[in-house]
Amino acid sequence: xxxxxxxxxxxxxxxxxxxxxxxxxxxxxxxxxxxxxxxxxxxxxxxxxxxxxxxxxxxxxxxxxxxxxxxxxxxxxxxxxxxxxxxxxxxxxxxxxxxxxxx
Amino acid sequence: xxxxxxxxxxxxxxxxxxxxxxxxxxxxxxxxxxxxxxxxxxxxxxxxxxxxxxxxxxxxxxxxxxxxxxxxxxxxxxxxxxxxxxxxxxxxxxxxxxxxxxxxxxxxxxxxxxxxxxxxxxxxxxxxxxxxxxxxxxxxxxxxxxxxxxxxxxxxxxxxxxxxxxxxxxxxxxxxxxxxxxxxxxxxxxxxxxxxxxxxxxxxxxxxxxxxxxxxxxxxxxxxxxx
Numbered sequence: 001x002x003x004x005x006x007x008x009x010x011x012x013x014x015x016x017x018x019x020x021x022x023x024x025x026x027x028x029x030x031x032x033x034x035x036x037x038x039x040x041x042x043x044x045x046x047x048x049x050x051x052x053x054x055x056x057x058x059x060x061x062x063x064x065x066x067x068x069x070x071x072x073x074x075x076x077x078x079x080x081x082x083x084x085x086x087x088x089x090x091x092x093x094x095x096x097x098x099x100x101x102x103x
Numbered sequence: 104x105x106x107x108x109x110x111x112x113x114x115x116x117x118x119x120x121x122x123x124x125x126x127x128x129x130x131x132x133x134x135x136x137x138x139x140x141x142x143x144x145x146x147x148x149x150x151x152x153x154x155x156x157x158x159x160x161x162x163x164x165x166x167x168x169x170x171x172x173x174x175x176x177x178x179x180x181x182x183x184x185x186x187x188x189x190x191x192x193x194x195x196x197x198x199x200x201x202x203x204x205x206x207x208x209x210x211x212x213x214x215x216x217x218x219x220x221x222x223x224x225x226x227x228x229x230x231x232x233x234x235x236x237x238x239x240x241x242x243x244x245x246x247x248x249x250x251x252x253x254x255x256x257x258x259x260x261x262x263x264x265x266x267x268x269x270x271x272x273x274x275x276x277x278x279x280x281x282x283x284x285x286x287x288x289x290x291x292x293x294x295x296x297x298x299x300x301x302x303x304x305x306x307x308x309x310x311x312x313x314x315x316x317x318x319x320x321x322x323x324x325x326x327x328x329x330x
Contacts, residue, residue: 001219001222001223001308003219003311003312003315003316004315006215006218006219006312006315006316007315007316007319007320009245009249010215010218010245010248010249010252010316010320011252011316011319011320011323013249013252014210014248014249014250014251014252014253014255014256015252015253015255015256015323015324016253016256017151017152017249017250017252017253017256018152018252018253018254018255018256018257018260019256019257019260020149020151020257073260098260
């Protein structure tokens with residue numbers, strides 16, 4: 001058994017769900033053999049290894065230039081958000097707020 | 104006592120005894136997930152997770168049905184054991200803490216371990232009813248484990264969770280007690296084909312899963328485990 005995959009599928013997969021950054025999906029084991037698949041449960045997201053920051057590649061409406069977004073939790077928070085000179089808060093480039101929250 | 108009885112029973116009867124205990128455990132898990140859903144709702148946990156907890160409760164009742172079919176296939180006269188449907192994990196008093204304690208004990212520890220054990224068990228299963236049951240249960244256990252990690256991630260985002268540190272050893276002890284089969288003594292039988300891993304294998308898988316998945320998972324969200 002690949003315990004690295006176990007970590008990704010359960011811990012990282014669960015964390016993404018808990019942060020509202022993924023929808024609950026069928027179990028990745030439901031249609032597979034005995035091997036534990038990668039944690040990229042939904043087709044639009046992939047997760048990184050233990051210890052890394054929670055980065056997910058998000059298909060932003062088919063825009064292939066959207067790049068990787070960093071999951072930065074429930075907004076507003078300092079990691080996700082920045083305020084311009086006019087006092088307007090906005091999400092930092094490359095960051096993704098969870099649970100549909102915003103800056 | 105079970106260890107003594109193991110010496111005089113057939114392999115199928117020994118396995119039926121263990122699957123009957125698993126059946127009871129599934130009913131108790133159904134009750135725990137139902138209470139978890141209620142506590143989560145009261146604690147302001149997002150509906151996605153509350154719904155998942157309710158679904159998990161239904162899953163566990165289905166699992167009990169799988170266990171019953173396996174028991175009946177293996178032996179006769181093994182009536183269901185009476186589950187403790189009032190079971191509560193931990194001594195937390197607020198819905199938020201009670202829910203999180205349950206999610207971590209049940210999802211992050213017990214269901215994570217169960218997933219690892221089921222993956223190990225699955226290739227050895229001989230009976231059709233056993234393979235079907237293991238497949239169905241494994242698919243659900245992954246979701247139940249994720250619910251635990253999801254809830255912990257959510258609570259770690261909105262508040263302090265290090266109060267769980269002191270509880271991890273007790274959670275681990277409970278998980279071990281539930282999953283490690285009785286010691287059959289010398290001349291240990293190989294019951295893997297009947298869905299029963301050897302005690303030594305369970306301990307090995309538990310230690311590996313604990314070190315590589317549970318401990319780093321808990322640490323990721325600020326819970327230290329010294330078990």
